[in-house]
Amino acid sequence: MNTRPLYFDYAATTPVDERVIQVMIECLGFHGNFGNPSSSSHAFGQQARQTVEQARRQVADLVGAQPEQIVWTSGATESNNLALKGVAQARGVCGGHIITSQIEHKAILDTARQLQDAGIAVTYLVPDAQGLITPQAVSEAMRDDTFLVSLMLVNNELGTVNDVQAIGEVVRSRQALFHVDAAQGAGKVAIDLSRWPVDLMSFSAHKLYGPKGIGALYVGPQAQQRLQAQIHGGGHEGGLRSGTLATHQIAGMGAAFALAADAFDEEKKSIIALRERLLEQLLKLPGVRLNGSASQRIPHTLSLTFSEGEFNSAALSHSIAFSATSACNSASNAPSHVLLALGHDARLAGRTIRLSLGRFTTVEDVDKAVDLITTACASAPPFWATGL
Missing domain, CATH: 3.40.640.10 (Type I PLP-dependent aspartate aminotransferase-like (Major domain))
Structure with missing residues (x-):
């Protein structure tokens, strides 16, 4: 199944x-x-x-x-x-x-x-x-x-x-x-x-x-x-x-x-707790950084760059629905114009994913996502071995 x-x-x-x-x-x-x-x-x-x-x-x-x-x-x-x-x-x-x-x-x-x-x-x-x-x-x-x-x-x-x-x-x-x-x-x-x-x-x-x-x-x-x-x-x-x-x-x-x-107050509180759980664990991975202000932001959306090693996003996409860029850019496969405006080069933009949480996200979802992303990072070859 x-x-x-x-x-x-x-x-x-x-x-x-x-x-x-x-x-x-x-x-x-x-x-x-x-x-x-x-x-x-x-x-x-x-x-x-x-x-x-x-x-x-x-x-x-x-x-x-x-x-x-x-x-x-x-x-x-x-x-x-x-x-x-x-x-x-x-x-x-x-x-x-x-x-x-x-x-x-x-x-x-x-x-x-x-x-x-x-x-x-x-x-x-x-x-x-x-x-x-x-x-x-x-x-x-x-x-x-x-x-x-x-x-x-x-x-x-x-x-x-x-x-x-x-x-x-x-x-x-x-x-x-x-x-x-x-x-x-x-x-x-x-x-x-x-x-x-x-x-x-x-x-x-x-x-x-x-x-x-x-x-x-x-x-x-x-x-x-x-x-x-x-x-x-x-x-x-x-x-x-x-x-x-x-x-x-x-x-x-x-x-x-x-x-x-x-549900505004209750939902915001729930999303904050899930975001903190997700972010705390992912920031422990080597070279992971959060894009954008850490404080002046909604808790629902995280943009994360994996600057060390090549992030195996293709394999991960079978188990997690996430975005490598915004939906409006995906058809052209172009690097995110937002990340380029922040100073990322095309390589770093290609190693960035957006994880966004919502009403039906659970603690179990967060923990499974962390495990899958950790595995994807560990299984990917170092970026210096890829010629990128």
């Missing part, structure tokens, strides 16, 4: 919580809540609309927003595109300047390059040695024509947490808009958009035990009139994102965010 690998890739995606699945099932089938939320003239549509609005409240409640500030999208990638392109195009003028960083998700970097090709200047900030973008770095990069700053809350490869409150104060003092990609942060970092100086924030359900294919964009008061829709065809979502709403996926995202709110 085949045994499934241990799952340590929660940063790539999470399994949908069984409680979320049940909520979604109730929105499918003729006897379920299957109506079109835009069909307001009959009970089927009205019931679906109520479900959509309940989910909107659930998402807003987790992040300290108002329900009407949440716009449904297909995921964080679309939210990021809507934020960057929508703000740039709404200006109605050519040129201008955007600030982002070298360690953003590809959904930001690729979009920024598209805007750059369209004539907008883009500054890609270099992270500090801890894998963080500092308020000072943002301040120094600001220009008179800077109209948008886009930085992630939690880095998807390192797990480091930027001080977006302090950065937001810098951005707001210069009358620019501040967008934050929080795909990896929601449910892991206490977010309060009622106080944070953030104008736009992207979310994804599948990073938080919800379904794939659904996300949201928070649109704050200062961004309301400075955002242009990217998908047209009916004027749904306040004119910002047209298309028939997927009630079952929206309900699933709402349920997932509500569960995260209820």
